[in-house]
Amino acid sequence: MKLTILGCHSATPRINTNPTSQVLEIKNHMFLIDCGEGTQVELRRNKIKFSRIKHIFISHLHGDHYFGLVGLVNTFSLLTRETELHIYAPKGLKEVIILQMKLASSWTKYQLIFHELTSKTSELIYEDEKVEVHTIPLKHRIYTNGFLFKEKENERKLDINLVNAANINVAYFRKLKQGSDVVNEDGILIANEKVTKDPNPPKSYAYCSDTVYNEDIIPIINKSTVLYHESTFLEKNASLCIPTKHSTAKQAATIAKKAHVDTLILGHYSTRYNGYDEFKQEARMIFENVHLAKDGKTFNFD
Amino acid sequence: MKLTILGCHSATPRINTNPTSQVLEIKNHMFLIDCGEGTQVELRRNKIKFSRIKHIFISHLHGDHYFGLVGLVNTFSLLTRETELHIYAPKGLKEVIILQMKLASSWTKYQLIFHELTSKTSELIYEDEKVEVHTIPLKHRIYTNGFLFKEKENERKLDINLVNAANINVAYFRKLKQGSDVVNEDGILIANEKVTKDPNPPKSYAYCSDTVYNEDIIPIINKSTVLYHESTFLEKNASLCIPTKHSTAKQAATIAKKAHVDTLILGHYSTRYNGYDEFKQEARMIFENVHLAKDGKTFNFD
Numbered sequence: 001m002k003l004t005i006l007g008c009h010s011a012t013p014r015i016n017t018n019p020t021s022q023v024l025e026i027k028n029h030m031f032l033i034d035c036g037e038g039t040q041v042e043l044r045r046n047k048i049k050f051s052r053i054k055h056i057f058i059s060h061l062h063g064d065h066y067f068g069l070v071g072l073v074n075t076f077s078l079l080t081r082e083t084e085l086h087i088y089a090p091k092g093l094k095e096v097i098i099l100q101m102k103l104a105s106s107w108t109k110y111q112l113i114f115h116e117l118t119s120k121t122s123e124l125i126y127e128d129e130k131v132e133v134h135t136i137p138l139k140h141r142i143y144t145n146g147f148l149f150k151e152k153e154n155e156r157k158l159d160i161n162l163v164n165a166a167n168i169n170v171a172y173f174r175k176l177k178q179g180s181d182v183v184n185e186d187g188i189l190i191a192n193e194k195v196t197k198d199p200n201p202p203k204s205y206a207y208c209s210d211t212v213y214n215e216d217i218i219p220i221i222n223k224s225t226v227l228y229h230e231s232t233f234l235e236k237n238a239s240l241c242i243p244t245k246h247s248t249a250k251q252a253a254t255i256a257k258k259a260h261v262d263t264l265i266l267g268h269y270s271t272r273y274n275g276y277d278e279f280k281q282e283a284r285m286i287f288e289n290v291h292l293a294k295d296g297k298t299f300n301f302d
Numbered sequence: 303m304k305l306t307i308l309g310c311h312s313a314t315p316r317i318n319t320n321p322t323s324q325v326l327e328i329k330n331h332m333f334l335i336d337c338g339e340g341t342q343v344e345l346r347r348n349k350i351k352f353s354r355i356k357h358i359f360i361s362h363l364h365g366d367h368y369f370g371l372v373g374l375v376n377t378f379s380l381l382t383r384e385t386e387l388h389i390y391a392p393k394g395l396k397e398v399i400i401l402q403m404k405l406a407s408s409w410t411k412y413q414l415i416f417h418e419l420t421s422k423t424s425e426l427i428y429e430d431e432k433v434e435v436h437t438i439p440l441k442h443r444i445y446t447n448g449f450l451f452k453e454k455e456n457e458r459k460l461d462i463n464l465v466n467a468a469n470i471n472v473a474y475f476r477k478l479k480q481g482s483d484v485v486n487e488d489g490i491l492i493a494n495e496k497v498t499k500d501p502n503p504p505k506s507y508a509y510c511s512d513t514v515y516n517e518d519i520i521p522i523i524n525k526s527t528v529l530y531h532e533s534t535f536l537e538k539n540a541s542l543c544i545p546t547k548h549s550t551a552k553q554a555a556t557i558a559k560k561a562h563v564d565t566l567i568l569g570h571y572s573t574r575y576n577g578y579d580e581f582k583q584e585a586r587m588i589f590e591n592v593h594l595a596k597d598g599k600t601f602n603f604d
Contacts, residue, residue, distance in 0.1 A: 012377040013343050037373045038340055041315050061405040063376045067369075071339045074365045075314040092405040099401065103363040103394040105444050142407050 001026045001151070001203045001301040003226070006042035008267035008293035010210075010232050010246075011064055013037045018295050019064035020268060022228075023048055024205055026149055027130040032056045033147060033207050039068035040075050046296060050079060055126065057133070058089035059209060060144035066093065070100050077108045084111035088125050088133075090143050091116040117145055122220050136220050138211035140245045146208035148220060154199035162195040203301055206261070209268045212241060213251040218259045226301060227261040228293065230268035231279050237272075246270075249279040253286035263301075267293030303328045303453070303505045303603040305528070308344035310569035310595035312512075312534050312548075313366055315339045320597050321366035322570060324530075325350055326507055328451055329432040334358045335449060335509050341370035342377050348598060352381060357428065359435070360391035361511060362446035368395065372402050379410045386413035390427050390435075392445050393418040419447055424522050438522050440513035442547045448510035450522060456501035464497040505603060508563070511570045514543060515553040520561045528603060529563040530595065532570035533581050539574075548572075551581040555588035565603075569595030 002025040007018025019036025023043075030052040032039075043050065058066050066089070076085065085108075087093065094114040101107050115125060117135060126133035129152070136146030155177040163176070168190060172182040181192050206221035209230040221227055232246035241247060247255075249266055256264035264287055266279050273279075276292050283290040291299065304327040309320025321338025325345075332354040334341075345352065360368050368391070378387065387410075389395065396416040403409050417427060419437060428435035431454070438448030457479040465478070470492060474484040483494050508523035511532040523529055534548035543549060549557075551568055558566035566589055568581050575581075578594050585592040593601065 011380050013340075013373065015343055015346050037370065038315075038343065041317055041340065044317050061402075062408070063373055063402070063406065067373045067376075068339065071315070071365055071369045074369075078313050090405075092401075096398070096401055096405065099394075099398055100363075100365070103392075103398065103444075104365065106364070142405075 001205060001225070003205065003228075003265075003299045003301070004046055004048065005267065005293045005295055005297050005299075006039055006046060007036050007295050008269065009295070010268045010270050012271070013064075014271065016295075017271065018042055019067075020209060021068065022207075022293075023053075024149055024207075026203070026205065027151055029055065029131060031133075031149060034059055034065040034209070035067075035069040035072060036064045037067040037071075040072045042295070043072075046298075050076060051081065051083065053085075054083060055086045055088070055133075057147050057207075058087065058093060059138070059146060059207070060140060060142055061090055061092055062142065062210070065210075069093075070097055073097060073108065073112065074104075074106070076110065077106070081108075081110045084113055086113045086115060086126075088115040088117060088147075090145070091118050118143075122148075134220065136206060136208060136217050138208060138217065139214045140210045140212065144210060146206065146211070146217070148204060148206045148224070150204040151202035153202055156192070156196040156199050159195055159197055166190050166195050168195065205301075206259075208255075210246060212245040213247050213255070215255070215258065218255065221255075221259045221261065224259065224261045226263045226265060226299070227256050227259065228265045228267060229255055231266040231283070232268050232270045234273070234278055234282055237270075249282040250286060253283035253290065256283075256287045256290075262289065264290045265293050265299065266290060303507060303527070305507065305530075305567075305601045305603070306348055306350065307569065307595045307597060307599050307601075308341055308348060309338050309597050310571065311597070312570050312572050314573070315366075316573065318597075319573065320344055321369075322511060323370065324509075325355075326451055326509075328505070328507065329453060331357065331433060333435075333451060336361055336367040336511070337369075337371040337374060338366045339369040339373075342374045344597070345374075348600075352378060353383065353385065355387075356385060357388045357390070357435075359449050359509075360389065360395060361440070361448060361509070362442060362444055363392055363394055364444065364512070367512075371395070372399055375399060375410065375414065376406075376408070378412065379408070383410075383412045386415055388415045388417060388428075390417040390419060390449075392447070393420050420445075424450075436522065438508060438510060438519050440510060440519065441516045442512045442514065446512060448508065448513070448519070450506060450508045450526070452506040453504035455504055458494070458498040458501050461497055461499055468492050468497050470497065507603075510557075512548060514547040515549050515557070517557070517560065520557065523557075523561045523563065526561065526563045528565045528567060528601070529558050529561065530567045530569060531557055533568040533585070534570050534572045536575070536580055536584055539572075551584040552588060555585035555592065558585075558589045558592075564591065566592045567595050567601065568592060
């Protein structure tokens, strides 16, 4: 599981800071999460192949989280994309994109599939053999979701030396990986745990931006491998959190601690601050394993 | 009169090339012309004060000419702008912007005034004491206008030594600038041309992007000081001009020659080319005074 931060600043794009967008690589997927203005250029800068993006998740319809989307959809067309593209976003985005395509007399040749989100409780919005994606209802000024990306239970690992020593036919390897006991070439039942090892524990990534401090999300993100939680402000500006519906670094750390996650990544910094070390210091008072998001930074969780 | 190119490439924004946007400084105005994705960052990079932009002209509703506008409108809000903003654009853009503001529950506190363009003939869309702006109907795949920015006739220049020698009261200076003869302190009529000089001839800037070769624009842009004419292609790819409704460098130069302009600036290059010197060479075969637009380049016409 690998996370690349394309942008992690709030409000407006600036010369050296990008609004929110990130790419999560998980089980061979490249999930694009939010898409502020300039995201397509950051995808190029980070050498992420456009064709690998098949699912885009938009948290909410404030510009710093989606103004780059219509341009990306358009660029995919110019690059003669044929693969279908799924967009998971609050109701309303479809109308924005369709209106702009209509005014340009320019429709995508690839299939554009909108999954309009309206639920106020967590729901499963994507699933395949290896991963699930659930919404995380957040509390912000407008309807907003975070997203929980979860690997499914991995298969058991074969200890190939023990498997061979046990004289098991290759036809049974699949069953072994799935946890079954099997009969070997000599007709003897071989207990699964004698020739396999426990799988890697499934990883999960919880993305929570933008939100006011909200303990309701804890059961949903509980024990996630990684939590990205917005920290627009420092505690010294905590009074801004209620009117703007944002969080401080301390609040993000409190959520991380209460949800027993392994790793916390902070981001969505207000542009009022010059540096971000203080965010880390503030969060570390509550929760030890804190990292700072930075545009262009990749986190590897393997 | 000063022109700053923020972006001059067609289609998609890339790491080192921006889609179309430019700022024309004329008679103390800062007119923003087209606004591709990333324009607000380029305004910052070129140190153009956001507050000086009061009029934005959008040629047509293809993304590479306006996808940066909604973000700029939004950023003006975040910067607590109070000055009104005028947007001159094809009908439809207002609906796009209003819809996105509605979905964000976020309205500008400053007045946003849309001037929706629908006319197929040239029309006067802005006028004050010193400048006029006219549309230049272009032929493209969708409804498109270029814009002609014209200084009005300048005032006559006082020769201050001669004025003083002629014993003229300061109260008459305004009349002198306007071309009148005046009576001096001794009661003698002073002929205007004896104490004033001819004004600088008024300058004009014709912006023509995007368009197929179209001689209908020649009477409108005739004798302009500067013509920016798109040259998406070189003649070797001229066959692409008809289906895409674009022009070659040679065609742009032919328009410049037939319209007797002083200076031609080429731009809106297709990203298929690696360098642009060939555009200049091709145009120079027809018209001598050719310049290449380049992102971040400023042309001074004073």
